[in-house]
Amino acid sequence: MDLLRFITCGSVDDxxxxxxxxxxxxxxxxxxxxxxxxxxxxxxxxTVDLALLTDGLRAEREQGxxxxxxxxxxxxxxxxxxxxxxxxxxxxxxxxxxxASTADLAIVLVDARQGVVEQTRRHSLxxxxxxxxxxxxxxxxxxxxxxxxxxxxxxxxxxxAVADQLxxxxxxxxxxxxxxxxxxxxxxxxxxxxxxxxxxxxxxSVPAFEEATIAxxxxxxxxxxxxxxxxxxxxxxxxxxxxSGTYRRGDRVxxxxxxxxxxxxxxxxxxxxxESAAAPQAVVxxxxxxxxxxRGDSIVPVGSQIHVAKELEATICWMDERPLWPGRKxxxxxxxxxxxxxxxxxxxxxxxxxYGRAATESAQLNDIVGIRLKTAAPLVVDSxxxxxxxxxxxxxxxxxGDTLAxxxxxxxxxxxxxxxxxxxx
Amino acid sequence: xxxxxxxxxxxxxxxxxxxxxxxxxxxxxxxxxxxxxKDSIVLTRLAEKAFRPGRFPFPLVHVDTGHNxxxxxxxxxxxxxxxxxxxxxxxxxxxxxxxxxxxxxGKFPSRNPLQTYTLLETIEEFQFDACIGGARRDEEKxxxxxxxxxxxxxxGQWDPKRQRPELWNVYNGRIQRGENVRVFPISNWTELDVxxxxxxxNIALPSIYFGHPRTCVVLPSxxxxxxxEHLRLDETDEIVERQVRFRTVGDSTCTAAVESDAAxxxxxxxxLLLAKVSERGATRLDDNISEAGMEDRxxxxxx
Ligand SMILES: Nc1nc2c(ncn2[C@@H]2O[C@H](COP(=O)(O)OP(=O)(O)OP(=O)(O)O)[C@@H](O)[C@H]2O)c(=O)[nH]1
Ligand SMILES: [Mg+2]
Numbered sequence: 001m002d003l004l005r006f007i008t009c010g011s012v013d014d015x016x017x018x019x020x021x022x023x024x025x026x027x028x029x030x031x032x033x034x035x036x037x038x039x040x041x042x043x044x045x046x047t048v049d050l051a052l053l054t055d056g057l058r059a060e061r062e063q064g065x066x067x068x069x070x071x072x073x074x075x076x077x078x079x080x081x082x083x084x085x086x087x088x089x090x091x092x093x094x095x096x097x098x099x100a101s102t103a104d105l106a107i108v109l110v111d112a113r114q115g116v117v118e119q120t121r122r123h124s125l126x127x128x129x130x131x132x133x134x135x136x137x138x139x140x141x142x143x144x145x146x147x148x149x150x151x152x153x154x155x156x157x158x159x160x161a162v163a164d165q166l167x168x169x170x171x172x173x174x175x176x177x178x179x180x181x182x183x184x185x186x187x188x189x190x191x192x193x194x195x196x197x198x199x200x201x202x203x204x205s206v207p208a209f210e211e212a213t214i215a216x217x218x219x220x221x222x223x224x225x226x227x228x229x230x231x232x233x234x235x236x237x238x239x240x241x242x243x244s245g246t247y248r249r250g251d252r253v254x255x256x257x258x259x260x261x262x263x264x265x266x267x268x269x270x271x272x273x274x275e276s277a278a279a280p281q282a283v284v285x286x287x288x289x290x291x292x293x294x295r296g297d298s299i300v301p302v303g304s305q306i307h308v309a310k311e312l313e314a315t316i317c318w319m320d321e322r323p324l325w326p327g328r329k330x331x332x333x334x335x336x337x338x339x340x341x342x343x344x345x346x347x348x349x350x351x352x353x354x355y356g357r358a359a360t361e362s363a364q365l366n367d368i369v370g371i372r373l374k375t376a377a378p379l380v381v382d383s384x385x386x387x388x389x390x391x392x393x394x395x396x397x398x399x400x401g402d403t404l405a406x407x408x409x410x411x412x413x414x415x416x417x418x419x420x421x422x423x424x425x
Numbered sequence: 426x427x428x429x430x431x432x433x434x435x436x437x438x439x440x441x442x443x444x445x446x447x448x449x450x451x452x453x454x455x456x457x458x459x460x461x462x463k464d465s466i467v468l469t470r471l472a473e474k475a476f477r478p479g480r481f482p483f484p485l486v487h488v489d490t491g492h493n494x495x496x497x498x499x500x501x502x503x504x505x506x507x508x509x510x511x512x513x514x515x516x517x518x519x520x521x522x523x524x525x526x527x528x529x530x531g532k533f534p535s536r537n538p539l540q541t542y543t544l545l546e547t548i549e550e551f552q553f554d555a556c557i558g559g560a561r562r563d564e565e566k567x568x569x570x571x572x573x574x575x576x577x578x579x580x581g582q583w584d585p586k587r588q589r590p591e592l593w594n595v596y597n598g599r600i601q602r603g604e605n606v607r608v609f610p611i612s613n614w615t616e617l618d619v620x621x622x623x624x625x626x627n628i629a630l631p632s633i634y635f636g637h638p639r640t641c642v643v644l645p646s647x648x649x650x651x652x653x654e655h656l657r658l659d660e661t662d663e664i665v666e667r668q669v670r671f672r673t674v675g676d677s678t679c680t681a682a683v684e685s686d687a688a689x690x691x692x693x694x695x696x697l698l699l700a701k702v703s704e705r706g707a708t709r710l711d712d713n714i715s716e717a718g719m720e721d722r723x724x725x726x727x728x
Contacts, residue, residue: 003433033706056566057585058720068588070569071562073615080433082613094590101592222446225479232478239475241443241594270474280431282442282475295450319590335595336450392593401576401599406592 001075002208005082007099008138009127010109011119012088015140017066019109019178019199020085021050026185027200029074050178054085067092069099078204088119093126093366094319097406100127101392105134105206107199108159112145112175116158122352125368128166129315129408131388134206135163137173138199143180147190165355170206174199215279217245218306218382218390219299222336225284237268237284238293240336243389246278247285252302254418255293257378261302262287279389296337298380298390302418306390308380309415312373313347315384316395316405318363324371325362330404331396332375335389340376340398347372370410384408434622438471441610443594444573445475448555448608449482451598455555455608458544458728459485459512461493461501462674463630464559464611467619469508470628471610483557484511488543491518492655492676500631515547540676541726545581548605555598555606558728563615564705567720573612579603581726607728616672616704617697624690634693636670636686648681672704 084099182188347370349360384391505512669682
């Protein structure tokens with residue numbers, strides 16, 4: 001059975017948490033005891049508040065809003081789902097980015113009475129920036145606009161402009177009512193003019209496209225296994241996860257950033273040698289040569305178009321309360337590689353209403369800006385467009401350890417693409 | 426070659442191994458909290474996959490409430506021996522004496538809340554900077570909100586309003602002195618996923634997970650609690666003989682059994698597919714106390 005991870009996003013009170021609650025409830029995924037706890041709570045409309053299935057923090061229940069992402073799980077005969085419920089408040093945008101970064105699909109909710117608003121545009125932008133390809137435009141609260149098709153059509157037309165600007169590859173629009181359960185799992189008489197799939201039908205049929213399996217081979221060392229026991233006196237295994245593509249025994253590889261060359265002697269999965277392994281498998285690679293390799297180094301096939309760079313341009317979502325100014329020193333964490341860096345320039349800021357770029361002096365909390373980064377040691381990267389694994393990084397405060405930003409590599413300057421050494425011994 | 430197909434269990438496994446290796450790479454003194462329950466047993470299997478033929482880069486640590494099921498303690502010791510890994514046991518009993526804490530009272534004197542004290546003492550004693558645990562997000566609504574790398578302050582406290590963003594599978598374990606990180610590699614697994622994995626990997630478990638006859642007390646809620654010497658019973662309590670199994674193993678004074686004939690893992694999975702009550706709902710007495718019970722305990726340093 002395959003797995004689809006999706007996120008709900010959109011503006012405050014558009015009904016994201018209710019929608020997820022409804023999806024869980026109507027697909028029979030809520031346990032009786034959990035339901036009983038909900039039914040014990042005082043309700044406003046006389047029905048149980050399904051948003052409480054995901055709003056798990058006391059502050060959330062008290063305020064009736066979502067503050068941080070919640071992860072929920074359900075399975076249908078067709079597929080297994082991991083759901084991420086994101087908060088709608090602008091203040092908690094960084095939590096929405098957290099949820100979006102691991103999602104394959106985004107459900108963008110719109111309140112039928114409000115239409116496309118700034119937050120719809122912000123969340124669509126973030127979802128597209130982090131590389132989500134499948135979008136559902138969920139026009140919710142149709143019950144509050146008399147299930148009027150004209151309202152739906154207008155919102156679909158408005159969102160088409162957003163989709164066009166962001167070049168969203170796949171958008172499916174569905175009218176629904178999360179509160180009443182219309183078009184969530186079952187089709188609804190109230191919306192009989194709509195002939196497309198219900199939300200769940202759509203989620204079950206979206207292709208779970210595996211970008212990582214078809215991309216070029218990428219692997220980064222997380223940990224070096226050296227037992228130094230009588231049974232394994234000289235064993236040296238490079239443990240890590242295949243980030244993308246496929247590795248085969250006998251592949252000639254480059255170790256980067258150092259540029260040494262070697263050959264894959266063995267690929268081990270759970271101590272068994274295999275001929276080949278592919279993303280996202282966790283493996284151990286052994287090489288024919290005794291080369292100097294440590295955590296954070298990349299092992300890629302010779303001929304890879306990967307870049308070894310100390311200067312990057314990247315798009316970032318700034319997540320710290322204190323603004324970012326040029327000249328700021330911090331750490332770049334590129335998966336298992338951590339290097340010191342300086343933000344040498346902030347090149348632009350994205351206007352979330354128009355998606356235009358304008359000059360800016362600093363980046364404030366939740367801003368999406370372009371930066372130029374200089375690193376103290378080289379990073380082995382692809383552009384995020386090329387590779388969602390090797391093009392992603394985070395910025396970290398050296399002292400507090402706080403995560404400051406999510407970054408996506410755009411271009412590399414003064415980088416080199418490793419050349420095969422030619423005829424080596 | 427056809428495109429390799431990975432089942433969702435393969436994905437969950439790969440994610441968990443990746444997380445365990447990040448712990449090994451990022452921390453100086455990590456520990457794996459090991460209760461002898463199914464989730465922590467699964468963690469040890471994942472650690473084998475992550476680090477063999479090397480040794481685990483962390484000891485197994487058990488916080489013994491003194492109210493554990495004897496079958497589970499035996500299993501704990503034999504598994505640690507079989508793995509050849511170091512096992513550290515620290516007991517709540519000792520903490521109670523040392524810190525002059527008050528023993529929980531009442532009919533079902535659960536030592537679950539006291540576990541946190543011992544855990545924090547143990548973290549301090551060994552200067553652990555990361556503790557790996559088998560908690561899952563599907564267990565409880567506050568857990569559904571926690572990050573995979575969850576930074577805790579000196580007192581082990583979780584501040585849900587100040588969680589670090591956690592992006593992609595880039596895990597940030599950088600901390601200041603005194604802080605520590607709780608790491609949950611099987612965050613994204615459900616109870617059913619755990620059982621399917623146990624089935625697939627043919628993992629051995631303590632006998633109390635399977636249907637067996639047991640003398641139980643019937644609680645007002647209808648739940649069954651295995652009879653043991655820590656319970657303070659009244660004359661009116663109804664004692665019955667039932668075929669039961671446990672869905673989780675914890676403090677024996679607050680972990681209820683469920684009626685079941687399940688003799689094999691296949692039977693258990695079948696049971697679960699039909700179950701209408703959640704793992705916690707079926708088995709825990711102490712979380713039912715308040716709606717924010719788990720959140721509050723986490724804020725106070727609990728797992
Ligand atoms: N009439 C009607 N009300 C709805 C519908 N969906 C949600 N609501 C109501 O809208 C309010 C907000 O719903 P939530 O699900 O909490 O909204 P949210 O988008 O999760 O909000 P945040 O997470 O705080 O951004 C609640 O009072 C819901 O009952 C719907 O389809 N119809
Ligand atoms: Mg919400």
